[in-house]
Amino acid sequence: MDERADAVVLFGVTGDLAAKKLIPALYELTRRGRLDLPVFGVARSAWDHEHLVRTVRKAVVEAVDVVDEAAFDALAARMTMISGGYDDARTYARLSEALEHTARPLFYLAIPPAVFTDVVGGLKDSGLARRGRVIVEKPFGHDLASAQALAVTLRGAFDPERTFRIDHYLGKEAVEGIAALRFGNRLLEPIWSREHIDNVQITLAEQFGTQGRAGFYDRSGAVRDVLQNHVLQVAALLAMESPAKADELHALRRMRPLTPGSTVFGQYAGYRDEPGVAAGSTTETFVASTLRIDTRRWAGVPFHLRAGKHLAETATEVVVTLRPSAYANATPNLLRLRLGRNDGIGLMLNVKEPGRASRTRPLPLDVDFGAALGRRQEAYERLIDDALDGRQDRFASEETIREEWRIVAPVLDGHQPILPYERGTWGPETPGTLPAGGWHAVGAAGR
Numbered sequence: 001m002d003e004r005a006d007a008v009v010l011f012g013v014t015g016d017l018a019a020k021k022l023i024p025a026l027y028e029l030t031r032r033g034r035l036d037l038p039v040f041g042v043a044r045s046a047w048d049h050e051h052l053v054r055t056v057r058k059a060v061v062e063a064v065d066v067v068d069e070a071a072f073d074a075l076a077a078r079m080t081m082i083s084g085g086y087d088d089a090r091t092y093a094r095l096s097e098a099l100e101h102t103a104r105p106l107f108y109l110a111i112p113p114a115v116f117t118d119v120v121g122g123l124k125d126s127g128l129a130r131r132g133r134v135i136v137e138k139p140f141g142h143d144l145a146s147a148q149a150l151a152v153t154l155r156g157a158f159d160p161e162r163t164f165r166i167d168h169y170l171g172k173e174a175v176e177g178i179a180a181l182r183f184g185n186r187l188l189e190p191i192w193s194r195e196h197i198d199n200v201q202i203t204l205a206e207q208f209g210t211q212g213r214a215g216f217y218d219r220s221g222a223v224r225d226v227l228q229n230h231v232l233q234v235a236a237l238l239a240m241e242s243p244a245k246a247d248e249l250h251a252l253r254r255m256r257p258l259t260p261g262s263t264v265f266g267q268y269a270g271y272r273d274e275p276g277v278a279a280g281s282t283t284e285t286f287v288a289s290t291l292r293i294d295t296r297r298w299a300g301v302p303f304h305l306r307a308g309k310h311l312a313e314t315a316t317e318v319v320v321t322l323r324p325s326a327y328a329n330a331t332p333n334l335l336r337l338r339l340g341r342n343d344g345i346g347l348m349l350n351v352k353e354p355g356r357a358s359r360t361r362p363l364p365l366d367v368d369f370g371a372a373l374g375r376r377q378e379a380y381e382r383l384i385d386d387a388l389d390g391r392q393d394r395f396a397s398e399e400t401i402r403e404e405w406r407i408v409a410p411v412l413d414g415h416q417p418i419l420p421y422e423r424g425t426w427g428p429e430t431p432g433t434l435p436a437g438g439w440h441a442v443g444a445a446g447r
């Protein structure tokens with residue numbers, strides 16, 4: 001599939017994701033000359049064109065420092081609002097009419113799971129799905145069975161090669177860069193195995209809470225929200241044998257299911273008082289777990305994973321601990337991959353302590369990618385651009401998602417005790433928490 005799409009249809013244009021990520025991405029693509037297409041916003045809200053443009057303006061102003069007025073005007077002039085119910089055939093009739101002269105529309109489903117089947121059905125029944133491409137957002141189901149049911153619904157309307165499942169972590173430059181770092185550096189490639197690596201820690205920490213989406217969050221929790229998708233994707237990129245897409249899937253296939261015995265769930269103080277949260281909710285806002293990977297490369301090396309809200313810092317970071325060297329008092333080398341804001345890389349090296357004794361002291365070598373490489377495109381910008389081109393390599397596949405659900409299945413809705421923790425900490429304090437030697441400091445504290 002090589003021809004570029006010739007229209008964008010944004011279902012859920014009135015929503016949170018559209019305002020925070022999708023509209024700013026469409027604006028950036030327009031500014032860079034990559035989006036010269038009609039854009040249709042679809043939602044139930046009865047917005048007229050002015051209302052749509054006002055909302056688009058607000059989203060852009062919040063996302064960028066300085067608005068490029070020519071780019072904004074170009075985008076606004078190409079946008080059309082189509083208001084109607086997601087289960088109403090008239091909505092799709094109006095959309096068909098609007099798309100009459102297009103051959104390859106791209107449908108972005110930025111809508112809640114509750115209306116997903118209606119929209120896919122509407123696109124199928126109206127015949128639009130036959131010539132369109134579709135981008136779908138997580139959650140891809142809430143367990144293995146529902147993910148498979150969702151896959152069947154999608155396959156019933158869209159060809160798999162025209163279906164794009166967003167795990168926006170795959171579109172982040174820093175995450176994609178894991179492969180370049182591993183396979184592009186003779187310094188790293190030979191040591192990337194159990195011979196030299198003691199353990200790997202992956203942290204996805206947010207200093208903020210549910211940001212007004214507590215009702216949605218309460219039905220998902222930290223495992224479904226980020227561990228099942230983003231964190232496992234990062235683990236697969238760290239574990240894979242070669243940069244081939246097939247090897248990422250292969251790495252996921254060799255991951256053992258998580259076990260309740262090596263998993264800790266937490267909930268921050270005050271969570272149950274938030275509007276939208278069920279009384280006595282046992283949804284986890286923090287999870288820590290240890291992943292095992294059954295390959296020759298990783299046998300015996302624990303991958304410690306943790307994710308949570310209202311933690312001490314916002315940081316997405318991998319810390320790779322190397323095995324200790326035998327020299328003097330050398331401490332284990334640490335390699336840090338910062339994947340979120342302030343992305344970059346850090347390496348703790350032992351250098352000689354000044355003085356007469358043969359002692360060493362660890363010193364950090366640190367590179368900030370923003371300073372070194374300049375502005376990189378946002379994940380959503382890159383992913384929408386790819387989908388417009390029909391490029392699949394930065395999207396999750398149906399098989400990937402199936403494996404991810406298999407891995408987290410034993411800790412979903414289990415009978416994991418939920419341990420309370422104070423906001424602004426690193427989660428619940430548990431005796432003998434994993435990992436054995438404790439978590440390395442991450443974010444600013446780890447520099």
Ligand code: NDP
Nearest residue numbers: 012014015016017018043044045110111112115137138139
């Ligand atoms: P919203 O809750 O903001 O919903 C999007 C739009 O869908 C709303 O503006 C509303 O439009 C319509 N809608 C909402 N609830 C219903 C309902 N019960 N029945 C029918 N229509 C409804 O969703 P988000 O924008 O937050 O998310 C969209 C998708 O993206 C979801 O699948 C979400 O899981 C996913 N996602 C969101 C992220 C985020 O940061 N927001 C991050 C990652 C994924 P109207 O009433 O005008 O039709």
